[in-house]
Amino acid sequence: KQEVTQIPAALSVPEGENLVLNCSFTDSAIYNLQWFRQDPGKGLTSLLLIQSSQREQTSGRLNASLDKSSGRSTLYIAASQPGDSATYLCAVDVNSKLTFGKGITLSVRP
Amino acid sequence: DAGVIQSPRHEVTEMGQEVTLRCKPISGHNSLFWYRQTMMRGLELLIYFNNNVPIDDSGMPEDRFSAKMPNASFSTLKIQPSEPRDSAVYFCASSLAQIAGAGSTQYFGPGTRLTVL
Numbered sequence: 671k672q673e674v675t676q677i678p679a680a681l682s683v684p685e686g687e688n689l690v691l692n693c694s695f696t697d698s699a700i701y702n703l704q705w706f707r708q709d710p711g712k713g714l715t716s717l718l719l720i721q722s723s724q725r726e727q728t729s730g731r732l733n734a735s736l737d738k739s740s741g742r743s744t745l746y747i748a749a750s751q752p753g754d755s756a757t758y759l760c761a762v763d764v765n766s767k768l769t770f771g772k773g774i775t776l777s778v779r780p
Numbered sequence: 781d782a783g784v785i786q787s788p789r790h791e792v793t794e795m796g797q798e799v800t801l802r803c804k805p806i807s808g809h810n811s812l813f814w815y816r817q818t819m820m821r822g823l824e825l826l827i828y829f830n831n832n833v834p835i836d837d838s839g840m841p842e843d844r845f846s847a848k849m850p851n852a853s854f855s856t857l858k859i860q861p862s863e864p865r866d867s868a869v870y871f872c873a874s875s876l877a878q879i880a881g882a883g884s885t886q887y888f889g890p891g892t893r894l895t896v897l
Contacts, residue, residue: 704885704886706888712890712891713784713871713888713889713890713891714823714871714873714888715888716885716886716887716888719884719885759823761823765836766811766813766828766830766835766875766877766884767825767828767836768813768823768825768886769825770822770823770824771822772822773822
């Protein structure tokens with residue numbers, strides 16, 4: 671059974687820091703990996719999708735990498751801002767079925 | 781596009797009552813997903829449809845839960861009878877994946893917060 675782990679569960683950083691959020695998964699037979707953002711009381715917003723054949727994807731200040739063989743992905747956020755405060759979830763896709771990690775709640779202090 | 785639309789946004793009901801949650805996917809999307817989110821278990825896939833056909837319902841917790849997709853623009857998730865342990869946020873999501881098993885970005889609705897007393 672696929673398991674997705676995100677550690678730590680919470681992170682607090684000062685504004686302007688570059689930071690890395692980690693995600694690990696147990697079964698490397700994935701179709702893709704997706705990173706989502708969830709604001710309190712809201713739904714999920716897709717940030718980046720990395721196909722299993724890709725190594726990384728970039729969108730603005732966000733860069734996500736994927737190492738399928740080791741079962742790891744990272745989300746890099748450059749020059750963090752208070753508006754980046756949210757919960758970040760990674761999910762692995764196997765046959766359209768997403769398995770989610772519990773998420774990392776990020777707080778960026780002004 | 782209005783995105784994925786869910787109703788109601790909040791539902792409070794008493795144990796034993798029937799609950800129906802509704803979802804309108806993004807127009808043109810071929811796949812629809814129902815998820816449940818709790819503090820203890822996180823986000824879990826309950827069921828997904830492709831071209832209105834249920835493909836995998838292995839995440840549906842028990843027979844009290846049922847889901848339908850009568851057409852490409854509407855789906856329901858029904859709980860009958862409801863129990864306090866069903867209290868959670870239920871999300872609907874849709875994607876462009878044209879065939880079952882084809883991964884594609886999933887777009888989530890705002891969710892329905894269900895409280896069963």
